[in-house]
Amino acid sequence: MGEDVTVSDHGLLVGENVPPILGEYGGLNLGVMEELGYTVRKKDENGDPVDEIDWEKTRAVQIRSNYIYINLKGRDKYGIVEAKDKYDLEEQIISDLYSYRDKATGKRVGGIAMRNKDSVVLGLGGAECGDIIFTINEGFNRLHGDGLSTAEGYAQTSVTPVFLAAGEDIKEGKITDRVIRQVDVAPTIAEILDVRKPEQCEGAPVYQILKK
Incomplete structure (x- = not known):
């Protein structure tokens, strides 16, 4: 008697578009979050932005593929957002993600967006996840990890494991x-x-x- 079970972490898709910088799994993402005004960079003597976050003006950052963290006072080292304002700020960010459109195609970039406490329905949530959990809409995925596992890409590629x-x-x-x-x-x-x-x-x- 013997059984074999083979599983994979994920598949790999080929993106259809060159997507805006949101949901990239390497480091802190600027792109959309900077455009929406939530993440702010410091500027040099000429007024040009440099590669350093201005934490005194940054209300939220997007890190680790699907996570957005509020720059919360009392929790984060350079936090500026008061705890009483966190819920409304999360609501504003979620609304902006749903409203954001890719400039080249006019299509919505964000997929699902929800608060940490609500993402338990996706098997997420808790201290290891961000304050907001979101996915990238199908067609704007890069490789894997930024969308749902049902996402499909160009040339019949998929992240389905x-x-x-x-x-x-x-x-x-x-x-x-x-x-x-x-x-x-x-x-x-x-x-x-x-x-x-x-x-x-x-x-x-x-x-x-x-x-x-």
Whole structure:
């Protein structure tokens, strides 16, 4: 008896457009956030911006693909936003993200945008995530990690990950239409091995591919 399960972190897509700088996973992103006035750079003696953030004027920054952090007083080293103003500022940023349009195409760049506490429905939220979690709209994704896992790109590319299973307890040649999530992998393996599922398990076994 033996089963094999093969999964991938993600696929990789080819972007259709040259998107505005939002959701890039390398460092702090300016682009859209600077254009909207939330992130401000210092200026040299000629009034030209330099590559240094002016924290005394910056209300929010976009870092790590899908996260926007409010520059909160009392929490952040150079925070300027009062705690009482955080909710309204988040609302304003979310509204601006939904309203922002790509200048070349006129299409909306942002996908989903929500507060940290609301993003639990996406399996996110908590101290490891930003104050606002957002995705990039399909067609403006760069490679991966800035949009939903269902995003598709140019030339039939996609970020959809791979899930393959084979063995005595797996139906031969079965292809399921079910969306298999990362949290479904552990309970599926537990079901195959007939062992106790993880205590904090959030997913469910992929029964569609199992013989038993």
